Amino acid sequence: MSDARAALIILAKELRLELRTRELVGATIVFALVVVVLFNFAFDPTASEARRFGPGLLWIAFLFAGSLLLNPSFARENQNDTLDALRLAPVSPFAIVAGKMLANFLFMSLVEFVLIPVFSVLYNVSLLSVVGRLILVVALGTAGLVVTGTVFSAISAHARMRELLLPLLLLPLLAPLLIASVEATASLMQDPSALDRTWVTFLAGFDIVFLTASWLLSGFLVEE
């Protein structure tokens, strides 16, 4: 079986699990909404301030929501020792990790798909004219988040206090991703909007570096 097919099967399994339990994406969306609402009380921004702080708020909400959403990705395999079953499957370890990355990417995209319009309405920031370029930036940023986050979820699944550990491992590492995504999003929210290519390139570079690293190291994540 090719790795791509194996990854797609893992992806299908993750999606089926989420469709049956319906616990992960819904809760994460609510969490992200709470962050966006609380931000209003913390800063009470005017329309122009919302334009200025908005990108940062959005990405902080995505990163925090992501560090919650990614936690069960490997940890829930512990409950019934199903990771052992996955290990027995005759597929490369990276196929397992990649399948989970794809699933997490879809889950995060769903969260963002709900959150961005709500943000746009609540803070009076019109994003309709830049929607195509915004999708590009958000997809690149989310890819970096789920690639590193899925790997660290595999690491923290073996630790005590894993719910606390994952954000501690993940968030400092994502500092450059946060800067780049916020700057790229901010360049879109400006008037007139102009996509900052430097930051888009940087985001793509971030994704490539850590995707390659997780491809090389995935064997050590999955094996016993």
Add this chain to the structure above:
Amino acid sequence: MRKFKIHAAASLLVGALVILSGYAALFIAPEERTMGLIQRIFYMHLPAWISMFTAFTVAVVANIAYLRSRRLKWDWLGVASVEVGIVCGTIGLITGPIWAHPVWGVWWTWDARLTTTFILWLLYISYLLLRHLVDSPERRAQLSAVYGIFAYLDVPLVYVSNRLWRTTHPQPVFFGGANSGIDPTMSKVASLCIYAFLGVMILVLVQRYTVERLSHEIEDLRVQLDSRDSDQSVAPRYSSEGRAR
């Protein structure tokens, strides 16, 4: 015994270097024209950062070596150098603001170099936390090695992103060639201080490695002792039965 002699000689050498560099930094190096006395903290600040980066580089080499060979001694080297690196980083993080406040007027600024080292420091504290929270030694070694490599890969990315963002840290003037505007004595004193600090760092690193190795040996012995005890706790029961009979 031979090991002990080498160690004693190295300690004496480093001790002499530390005294010499301290004297040189305080009395031989000329006073900086605009910053004055406070600039002398630089002779501790720069060596601390260089030692931190050296220690973290040793750590990532040890992490890769562990994943390739699965020999626990590389794990001991990894944790030893991360801990020593964090101590050096903490010294740098404390001496930096003491210097920055009178010179820049602020304790801290989010400039590329400061941010990079601060994030690096945080990442390696997370590395120690991760080790603390994983119980099995082999798994701990393996997972922390993977994390260590990811953390090290992040360093250039943090630096570049902050560089693009904004930067105010003074450009490196030391070792910048003849026209960098630095008194040659200052450069010499700075090199001396770097060697002294690196020497201390390596000495502590070796000690920390030994402690890690010994604690691993003790753990092994304890496991052996436990298994022997459980054998013995079975044995007397049989003998008492024998007496009763």
